Amino acid sequence: MSMAPRLPAPRLLTALITAGLACAASAQQDVRLPDLGSSANALISPQEAQDYGASMLRQMRALDMVVDDPLLDDYINDLGYRLVASSEKPKDHFAFFVVKDAEINAFAAPGGYIAVNAGLMTITRDESELASVVAHEIGHITQNHLQRAFEDSKKDAPLMALVLLGAIAAGASSKSGDAPMAVLAGGQGLIAQKSINFTRKDEIEADRVGIQTLAKAGFDPNAMAGFFQRMQDVMSAGAGGEDVPALLQTHPVTTMRISDAKSRAGALAAAQKLRPAATVMDKLQWEKSTAPIAFVKDPTSLFQPSAPGHLGSYALMRERVRVLAGDATKLASYYGANLQTRPDFDTPANRYGYALALIRSGRGAAAVEQLQPLLQTHSESLILQLALADARLQAGQRAAALAAYAGLNTQSPRNRAVALAYAKALTAGGDQQQARLAADLLRPLLDNASEPEIYSTYARASDKAGDSVRAGEAFADASYYSGRPYDAMEQLKRLLKRDDLDYYARVRIQARITELTPLVLELHKRKIKTEDSPGDGSAQ
Numbered sequence: 057m058s059m060a061p062r063l064p065a066p067r068l069l070t071a072l073i074t075a076g077l078a079c080a081a082s083a084q085q086d087v088r089l090p091d092l093g094s095s096a097n098a099l100i101s102p103q104e105a106q107d108y109g110a111s112m113l114r115q116m117r118a119l120d121m122v123v124d125d126p127l128l129d130d131y132i133n134d135l136g137y138r139l140v141a142s143s144e145k146p147k148d149h150f151a152f153f154v155v156k157d158a159e160i161n162a163f164a165a166p167g168g169y170i171a172v173n174a175g176l177m178t179i180t181r182d183e184s185e186l187a188s189v190v191a192h193e194i195g196h197i198t199q200n201h202l203q204r205a206f207e208d209s210k211k212d213a214p215l216m217a218l219v220l221l222g223a224i225a226a227g228a229s230s231k232s233g234d235a236p237m238a239v240l241a242g243g244q245g246l247i248a249q250k251s252i253n254f255t256r257k258d259e260i261e262a263d264r265v266g267i268q269t270l271a272k273a274g275f276d277p278n279a280m281a282g283f284f285q286r287m288q289d290v291m292s293a294g295a296g297g298e299d300v301p302a303l304l305q306t307h308p309v310t311t312m313r314i315s316d317a318k319s320r321a322g323a324l325a326a327a328q329k330l331r332p333a334a335t336v337m338d339k340l341q342w343e344k345s346t347a348p349i350a351f352v353k354d355p356t357s358l359f360q361p362s363a364p365g366h367l368g369s370y371a372l373m374r375e376r377v378r379v380l381a382g383d384a385t386k387l388a389s390y391y392g393a394n395l396q397t398r399p400d401f402d403t404p405a406n407r408y409g410y411a412l413a414l415i416r417s418g419r420g421a422a423a424v425e426q427l428q429p430l431l432q433t434h435s436e437s438l439i440l441q442l443a444l445a446d447a448r449l450q451a452g453q454r455a456a457a458l459a460a461y462a463g464l465n466t467q468s469p470r471n472r473a474v475a476l477a478y479a480k481a482l483t484a485g486g487d488q489q490q491a492r493l494a495a496d497l498l499r500p501l502l503d504n505a506s507e508p509e510i511y512s513t514y515a516r517a518s519d520k521a522g523d524s525v526r527a528g529e530a531f532a533d534a535s536y537y538s539g540r541p542y543d544a545m546e547q548l549k550r551l552l553k554r555d556d557l558d559y560y561a562r563v564r565i566q567a568r569i570t571e572l573t574p575l576v577l578e579l580h581k582r583k584i585k586t587e588d589s590p591g592d593g594s595a596q
Contacts, residue, residue: 100166106149109167110506113153117508118539118587123154123174123380124507126473127439131373132172135183139191142272144265145198152190156381160287164193166202174381183370184270184279191269192280195262367404367434375409376439384416404430411443420450438468442477449481457481465497472501476513483517491520502530508538525551525561529568536572540588541579545572 100108116122136152150168155161158175165171170193172186180186196202263280271277379387391410394401407426414423427444434440441464449457461478468474479494486494494517501510515530528551536544548569552562579586 102149102167106167109151109165109169112165113151113169113506114537114539114541115586116155116539117537121156123156123377124509125154125376125380126476126507126510127442128154128373128377128380129507130472131369135187136170136190136194139187139194139269139273139275143191143194143198143269148198150194150197154377154381158381162189162193164196164202168197170194170197174377177374178378180283180374182276182279183368184276185283186370187273187275188266188270188280188283191266191273191275192262193266194269195265196258199258199261199265201258201262367437367440369439371403371405372408372437372439375405376412379409379412379416384413388413388417388419404434408440408443411447415443415447415450418450420447420452423447424451424453438464438471438474442473446477454481454485470500472505472510475501476510479513479517483513483520486520488521491517492522495521495523495526502533506537508534511537525554525557529561529565532568535588539586541572541576541586542590543588545569545576548572 113122117124132152132154136150140146140148140150148168150170152170152172154177155171155173157173158178159173160175160179161173162176163171170190172190176189177186180189267277267280270280388410391406391413395406395410407430411423411426411430414420414426424444424447427440427447431437431440431444441460445457445460445464448454448460458478458481461474461481464471464474465478475497479497482490482494482497495514498510498514498517502514505511511530511534515527515534518524518530519527528547532544532547532551535541535547548565551557552565552569557565579589
């Protein structure tokens with residue numbers, strides 16, 4: 057297997073993680089690596105692995121490598137957890153996110169963090185193809201392949217230490233983008249060789265359990281083999297080098313893998329045909345066997361097929377990620393030209409992508425014209441309704457947009473995408489009362505959020521509503537989740553010096569400082585630099 061001759065900085069992390077191995081220790085001379093033990097099972101606890109994965113995600117956000125969008129987040133996590141529920145370890149921690157990279161790739165990281173590149177989502181033809189790759193990555197986690205790789209590489213440097221203490225730190229503190237490449241100096245050969253070993257040992261196993269998970273979750277088990285075949289065709293056409301997708305460099309496809317995947321898929325498809333087509337469990341049986349589901353009177357209704365003509369989320373989300381991860385102006389031209397010249401291109405999903413590109417390039421009125429006909433046919437689609445509200449707001453039709461947001465919020469209370477869009481609209485052009493409403497909309501979402509935009513939007517709303525203390529706390533959290541822990545700590549310390557804090561605010565702020573202190577001290581101890589690191593290297 058050959059490595060790409062030079063990866064841009066944002067793609068370095070993906071290449072390292074998917075390789076699943078460590079660089080030479082000499083490339084990390086200024087970093088003291090933790091002793092993670094000699095047994096793969098004892099290398100790291102589940103909580104430590106989760107902490108590593110969460111820290112990785114924060115650093116990727118600091119490098120602007122993550123597509124943080126509530127609609128996409130909900131979609132990829134819904135897809136991921138549908139697969140996890142049918143996996144061998146349905147109770148383990150998993151988190152799914154989208155990487156802002158056009159490379160066709162995906163990777164699994166410590167703690168069950170699974171990343172899907174924007175390029176992978178846009179190249180898939182249907183949801184089962186996308187699910188097949190995610191199921192494969194889930195297989196790497198459930199079969200403990202990362203732990204095996206850490207055990208194999210313990211004499212060099214564990215993957216988590218490399219990711220957190222090397223490449224990401226270098227990227228976060230570099231203005232030129234060349235520093236991360238220095239981390240690889242002298243180590244690319246080692247990574248390439250070991251990634252081949254990892255591939256030979258674990259890829260077939262991840263395929264096997266992935267296909268089984270895919271079928272159990274109700275997806276087409278043939279999708280994995282079909283996607284492999286398409287990727288092999290791409291590899292043959294590319295003839296190696298930079299033309300080969302990153303997915304094929306880190307997950308080499310062979311004729312044997314395709315054949316094995318087809319064989320397993322055939323057996324699973326035959327087994328699926330023997331299953332009852334309708335819901336197996338009736339309402340009474342369900343109530344006796346499972347915990348109640350809030351607001352759902354008849355849980356068996358959740359398994360009913362979609363109504364004819366229903367527009368699914370997959371096709372819309374594929375175009376959404378294309379636009380959010382790309383150049384909106386160029387994409388508007390791409391959609392517009394193809395819609396004019398290619399009748400087969402004129403689909404609801406492509407019309408939606410065109411509308412998004414128009415909104416993001418400042419042409420909201422044109423986007424409204426694209427979306428209104430779509431909603432006449434697909435009036436039930438919350439995604440399209442939300443896009444129309446966004447288009448109206450961008451076009452200067454604020455009253456109509458606010459009315460639409462309010463209706464969607466009533467229809468889907470506590471929906472993150474709706475609440476965030478509504479709160480932004482209320483805050484941007486509203487008075488103190490509207491800002492207070494915006495803060496009230498977002499406050500319930502903070503209990504279980506790690507997306508910086510939710511905190512920063514809540515902070516702006518709270519500040520405009522007159523609650524500068526809550527605003528300060530939220531701005532600090534936004535900094536922390538954006539991979540800026542030192543900034544977060546300094547903001548909290550400044551807040552604590554205010555004379556107007558009541559007892560409850562003081563306790564909240566002190567508790568947050570206590571929570572962040574070990575992290576900041578550990579970063580300082582290991583000399584890990586982030587973009588917001590103090591200039592003198594201190595961490596008071």
